[in-house]
Amino acid sequence: MNVTEAVETRMSCRAFLDTPVPLDMLREILQIARRAPSGGNLQPWQVHVLAGAPLREFVTLIRSKLDLQPEGEGTEYDVYPPNLKEPYRSRRFKCGEDLYATLSITRAERPRRLAQFARNYEFFGAPAALFFVIDRAMGAPQWADIGMFLQTIMLLARERGLHTCPQEAWASWHRTVAEFLRLPPELMLFCGMAVGYRDEQAPINRLRTDRAAVDELATFHTA
């Protein structure tokens, strides 16, 4: 697989097979992803890997809390800016509509939407999970760096036949995640990532999201 194929076949996978991901493969992905660039080579990322019994224990813990606190614990950062403006608002809306349409869930069916959203908190059945944490002293440029680390991991995963789903949804459970991972107070959770083999039969995995045209996002100052 070349880079173009890895980029073009990466998508957010929301249903996984329970086939385990070899631990060596995860380690190798991280070993190579260390080459991701960062301003000043700060490498401002830390990652926690969960699989097997600890992953099951964590998902069970969250499930027990979800019943009491369906909204989670609140977030430490705004996942989206308040009053999201256009065109971002419409893009977000369409992405949600298209996602629920793969499952024939209508706007009126709020309980079904919430149930599907809650699948985030099982890592969509993935057998491996990553949590990305960053030092609270870091600013926007370092948060951009961590994004590059994430994408590098997602592309390396594709090269190995794996799929991924990055998950900011975990920001809503930052306290429980921090406690479970025993994070020191100076580190904060950015997001999680489900990693595993895609369930090819799952309708939700048929979603292919839109992108703006190059001429909408790029200005060429070339002539």
Ligand SMILES: Cc1cc2nc3c(=O)[nH]c(=O)nc-3n(C[C@H](O)[C@H](O)[C@H](O)COP(=O)(O)O)c2cc1C
């Ligand atoms: C940092 C980040 C966090 C995300 N968080 C979630 C999430 O919590 N749950 C989810 O289902 N998708 C999540 N996504 C996936 C986005 O919705 C997805 O990337 C976008 O709609 C484009 O679709 P694609 O990844 O399939 O190309 C996240 C993506 C990124 C980059």
